[in-house]
Structure formats: structure tokens, C-alpha cells
Amino acid sequence: MGDVEVGSDGTGAGIGAGIATVLAWVGIIWYMILWGILLLGLRSVQKRYCIRPRSPLSSPPPPDDPLSVPGVSILRPLKGLDPNLYENLESTLLQEYPLERFEVLFCVADAEDQALGVVNELLAKYPRVDARAIIGERVVGVNPKVNNLMEAYDRAKHDILWVLDSNIWSAPGTLARSVDALTQDSTPRIGLVHHVPFVPPAAPLTTWGARVEAAFLNTTHAKMYVALNELAIDSCVMGKSNMYRRSDVACVDGTLKHHPPITPAPRFGPPNENQTGLAAFGKFLAEDNFLASALWHELDVRHSLSCDVALNTLPPNMPLSAYIARRVRWIRVRKAMVLAATLLEPLTESVTAGIFTMWSLKQLGVPVPSFLFCLHILAWITVDFYVYAALAMHHIPSEQFNTFCAAWLLRELLAFPIWLRAVVGSEVEWRGTKYQMRKNGEVDRVDPDLLAKPRWKRSLWRFWTALGFVSSSPKGGYTALPTVEHQ
Template sequence: MPSTYILAHMNRETLTFGVAVFGLVWYLAMWSLGLLGCLSARRRYRSRPVFSSSSSQNGYAPGVSILRPLKGLDTNLYENLESTFKQDYPNYEIIFSVADDKDQALNVVNALVARYPQVNVTVIIGEEVVGVNPKVNNLIRSFRKAAHDLLWVLDSGVMVDPGTLSRSVDIFTNTSSSSSKRIGLVHHVPFALIDEAKIGSRLEAAFLNTNHAKMYIAINTVSIDSCVVGKSNLYRRSDIERLNGSLIPIRAQVARRHEAQEYGLPAFGRFLAEDNMIASALWHELGLRHDLSSDVARNVVGNMTFSDYVWRRVRWIRVRKHMVLVATLLEPFTESVMLCLIGLLSVKYLLQMPSWIFVPLHFFLWLAVDFDVYASIGGPGLRLENITSFIIVWFARELLAFPIWLLAIIGNEIVWRGRRYQVLLNGEAKVCSD
């Protein structure tokens, strides 16, 4: 009996030790990923060139079609759209598209066309319904109308610097890379700007400019798989036309005699996160790689309430759950609060570190890293009006991360632009009947 008790006690001790070691390894791994994002942000964005260095200066400027799908009067719409008229690039056109001829965004477009008559602009009115995704339906005719193979798809909520297109084309056409894979997509990390004092707006900015940016940059630096947000993407129409959204490499499709129902942009109308799926398809089906520009996609958040913020986060977690289940389930364990608990339990058992030292040190360093990322992507002109307010909102965002994730994980329905959808396997969706 005593020997059985001793053996059971040893097994428990071994198991506890193993769990503590695993917890510490996970804690350090997440810190390493965060630091990678921070250092990569410093290297990429703090040395951001002030002037464009386009290949056009060497006599080569491939034509680019800028596609801007519109719906309604988004926050800062005039300035957002105007930023595309001001691109320091000699060979581009702009195509605006709206589903309805009564859309108020047309008034803004007409004002800009009158102000910049030298810019080649086309306005397309009327969508072509190919699926449940309204953005894809809006873009179909623009894709066909575009005069150039190189497309820059920009959300209406995005504002960019004058040299963004020029620098992005430089990256896209760069042939000096040691990688054997051609670049199929150049994208830009989102950077939130606040023009409203609403709590939801501040929470959204705290999320996008710190944790989201840090992880987004880190994952794209490691570059083991596709990780793209579609606010500002540059790719070739000829590449998109070869995709079918299966994420099966073309050679494997031939070997399996896989026959897709649709190819090109219409194939992505069944997905809500079409941006992520297009990027993944370029990566997996065609074997093309992605690259981040040194520019950011500035997004004025606008009047977002607390409820707006919560349900926006819920919406995209529910979509991701059906696209990358394992990564979504692991998400809480990459956040600062849960990691603090994991790290605390591990170091208390292994190193006997007291909690009153570990917890404040953990959050102080985590905040410092996030703030450094914020400063990097914000650029030299960044102004933070109230550091105390930022810290309070940052902590609120961190504390809300797990409850929001929990709310998102237990449901499959979302509301997007006033319509209710049910998210299906692989991120596909169907409209819910009222």
C-alpha cells in the first residue's frame, strides 16, 4: 500500500512538472512571437521611406487598376477616396463601383472627379450577384472592366499615402529575392485612426494598432502560411482567374481530376472573408508568396459603440472558426491575460517566483511591446493625446478578449451590413431567412 501511494504521488509530480514545463515553453514561445512582431515592425515601418522609389523612375511603370467598391457614406469617405487620386505613380486608373444608382457615395465620387479631371476614372453602377458576399458582387464588373492586369483592391474605409502604390509595385515586381516563389500579393497592415471619443472606437483602435498588428506582422514575417486582411491588396487578375477556392494545389487538382464549378473572383462569392480566401488560394493553389509593404492602410474607425465593437469581433471570430478551427481555439492562449495565468502557474511551480512580482512585470512588458508596435506603424507623425486613456482602454481590450471569444465560439450566425448570415464549413455562408 505505501509503495502504491508513493508511485501515485510520483506520477502526479511528474505530470505536474511536465505541465509546468509545457506551460513555460508555450509562454516563452508566445513572447518570442510577440517580440518578433515588435522588432519586425520597427525594421519595416520606422525606416519607411518618405518619398517613393518607384521602378517608374527607371522607365518601367506597369499599369495598375485601382478598384474601390463603395456602399454608403463611410467615415472620412472623401479623404479616403481622394488619397487614390493623389498617388505618385504615372500609370493607373481608378474604378469605383456601387450596387445602386441612388448610393450617396456617388456624390463624393462626382466631386472628386470634378476636382481631379486629369485622373482616369470609371464609375460602375450595378452589381452582379454571384454569391452571398456583397463586396464580391460589387467587384465583379470592375474586375472585367479593368484595363490592367495588376489590380489594387482598396476598401472604401482606407486612406493611403501618395507613395503607397509606387512602393507596392516595387515589391510586387522585385525579381532580386532569393525565394524561388513569385510574389502573388502585396498587402498593408491596417492602422486605425480615431475621430470619435466613443468607447467602441477606442477599443477597436487599441486592438488593431497593438495586438492585431503585432501578430499580423509576426505571422507574415515567419511566413509559414497565408495571413492577409483585405483592406488593401495588390494582385494580378490573371492569377485570380486561375483560382477556384478549393485551396488544393493545381498539380494535385489535375492528379485528382478535381473539377471546380467556378474559377476567378465569382468562386469567392460564397465566402464572407473573401480577402483571406483569395490570399490563401494564391498561396496554396498557385504556390505564390505574399509580402507586406512598408506602408499602412489607414482606417478612420468612426462612431463605434461598445456593442458595435463586441459584435464586430464576434463576427470575424465566428468566420475564422469555420476556416481555421485549431488557430481559433488556441487564440485565447495567445492573449496577455490567459498567458499571464499560464506563465504565473508555471514559474511559481518551477522557479518559486512570487505572483506580486510576476504579474505586474508581465503586463508592464506586454504593454511596452504593444505600445512600441503602435509607435512603429503609426510613423513619425503619431500623436497620442492621452497616454493614461490609452493604457486604460488597452487593459479593457485585453480583459474583454476572452469573454468576446467565448461568446463568438458558441454561435454560428453573424450580422454584416444589416443582413444575417449563417457561417458554414470553410467560411462559406448562407443568408438566414427572417
């Protein structure tokens, strides 16, 4: 009897050791793959952003062929006074592109919006630019940015649309180079051009929240973003600054399933059950990502990452809590879109990947000196620093190096706790409004009456709603907005 028990324990221990060995080999292989991706990101950034040539489209078109330069409508959705708003919007009016071949539409939902004052100043300063304000929104879903864009989307003169967030500044040649990328001969053809967000080193960041956000965007995000777009296995688009054709968007419906050409919904008029065009993405919070994925999967077109960056203006006094809240929000949004990738995200971070690798080496009997983890972190920050410098196109001033290293290290240490907090919830807050994420990436607005209830009651309500015992009607707590409401 005793021998059987010992044998049983030994078998169990052997199975456990075998599983640990398999996990250890998985860890080593993953570490090598991860470093391959990191180095690909570094090399791609250095190659892509080393030079930004002047486009032929920046020059006036031939007098006998004025339409040889593609027309572009630039859409800028606005809400309130963002930092550096005047300069950001002015950069759109100063694009090196024939004046008669582009227009700028500033979109505000409310005639009382403070951003209109800035817009009116710019319209008076640049009367020769075809620019105007579009006031009023059309509610097509829960996403306020899409609602704000709908009127301008329909009224735009040109098929090529360039949509930029209000906190983005663009270099004068960005428009011309982006049109070059969109219209290049390729198979499959290019359906969308986007730009990696970048916070310039000269940005006056006075708080650790702003510095950590800048460190994230300029290193971890940029490196992985460029690497994944270089691999081009699937769509990977953040937003901020996207260019695409309205005629393409009119033929997608957000199902992300390839289908034969469909008849676009009328630009004006009542909606149909199967919405197409921009209105189809009003039900998503990450509308840019879903629109890009729809173009990729439904029309079988590809994306081009421009050699320009989208200079991202951050609030200089952004608190650390705001950075954490922003990261929690977008991890929860990604969890609803790509669950598997979100769950594996910690293994792409320097601290957790390093710990997993050190454990794997020990399991395989490899000596792990105490300084090996430090070497791992040193190698990682070195790659990230060179990514940062390549995007800036110049050396980072030495007086900023210590601040960068401290912000980078703080971001790396916060990565796993932030991820852990994000994956255990599904409620997000954006511009003062709370939303509930669905599993398919859609969102519902949380009813204010529900917000007044204790947290445990809200959690209990979400639990019963998920089981289907109660509905998510407005009285139930989650407001499903009407599909379309014309003004």
C-alpha cells in the first residue's frame, strides 16, 4: 500500500516537472521571438523615418491638367480647447499642397463649443484656404466622434478623406506624402494611410503622468506598432491620423467579413438595417481600428504606414492617474476586440517577459546570475531609446536622458498592475461619459441612474444582464442609442 502511494506521488511529481520543462522551453522560444519583433521594430523605425522626401504633389499642378493632383478633404473633429489647439489646426491649413485641391472641414457638435473661437481666428487669418466650420452632429451610434464627423463626411467635396484628431500637429509635407502612399501602384492596392503618434522631445511636460505617456508612445507603442505593420499579418491601426477613400468606406459594413461589392447606403436619407459607410462604425468606441479592419478584411485592401509621424500634443500637467485611466480604458477596449492578444500582452512587457525568461532558464538548469535580469532591462531600454531617437530624427538632448529613463522605468513597472486592473472590468470612461464594453467591441452608454447606485449593485446588474435574466434597456442601466437621427 505504501509503495503504491510513493509511486503515485512520484508520477505526479514527474508530470509536474514535465509541464514545467515544456513551459520553460515555451518561455525561451517566446523570448527569442519577442526579441526578433523588437529588433524588427527598431530596424523598421530607423529605415522608415530616416528621411522624409518632398513629394511632387507639393508643387502646383500643370496648368493644362489641374486635376492631376488628387483632391483631398481634411476633417478635424473638435470638442473643447485642447492643448496647442491653435497650432495643431493651423498646421492643417499650412500643408504644401495646391490650394485648389484640398479643403479643411472643422467639425463641432455644438455652436457654443469653445473650439469655434480658435477656428474663426484661423479662418480669418487664412482666407485663401478652402476651409469652413461644420456645426452640428448626426447621431448614428454611441461614438461621439463619429456623430460629430457625419455631416462633414457627407458634405466633403473630395473622395479622399484625411481625418485628424484635434491634438495632432502635422508637418507641411505630410498631406502630399500621404496621398503619394495612398495612390501608389501596389497589389493589393492601398486603402488606408496612417501615421504613428509621437510626442516631440521639446514638448513641455511638467508632470510624471505626461512623461510616462510620452515614454509609452515614443517607445513601446511605436516599436510594436511599426513592427506589426511591417509584418502586415493583419490590420493594426490606432487612429489619430488616417487617410482613406470615402468610396471605399461606403462599401464596408463593419462585419469584417469579405463579401462581394455591396450597394452603398445613400449619403443622405433614412438608414437601412445593414448600415454601410462611416455610420456603421458609430457603435464602436475604437472606430478607427474597426474601420481599418473592415477595409482590410471586407475589401481586401492594405494599409500603408507613412514616413511622417503624427505629432501628439499631451496636456503638460497630465496627472499619473489620467495616464493609468487611459491605459485601463484602451486595454478594456482591446479585450473586447481581441481577447487572446490582450491576455498575452504582459508577455510582451520588459519586466514580465524578463521574469518569465529567468524562471525558464532556471527550470532548464541554466545558471542565472543576479545581474542577468539587469542586463535584460538594459538591453530593452537601449532598443527603446534608439527607437525614440529615430522617430525624433535627431539625438535626444543629454539633459532629457535622465528624465526619459525614469519615466520609462516607471511605465514598465506600472504595465502589469495596469493590465491586471483593466482585464477584471469592462466599464470605460471617455470624455466624461461611461460606457459598457460588449464582447464584439460594441459599447453601450451607462445610464446615469445606474451610476448613482453602489458599485456592488452595478456589478450585480451587469452579472444578471450577461446571463440574460434582465435586459440592457435604458431603464436597465445601459442606453442603446438610436441608429440614426437626422437633424
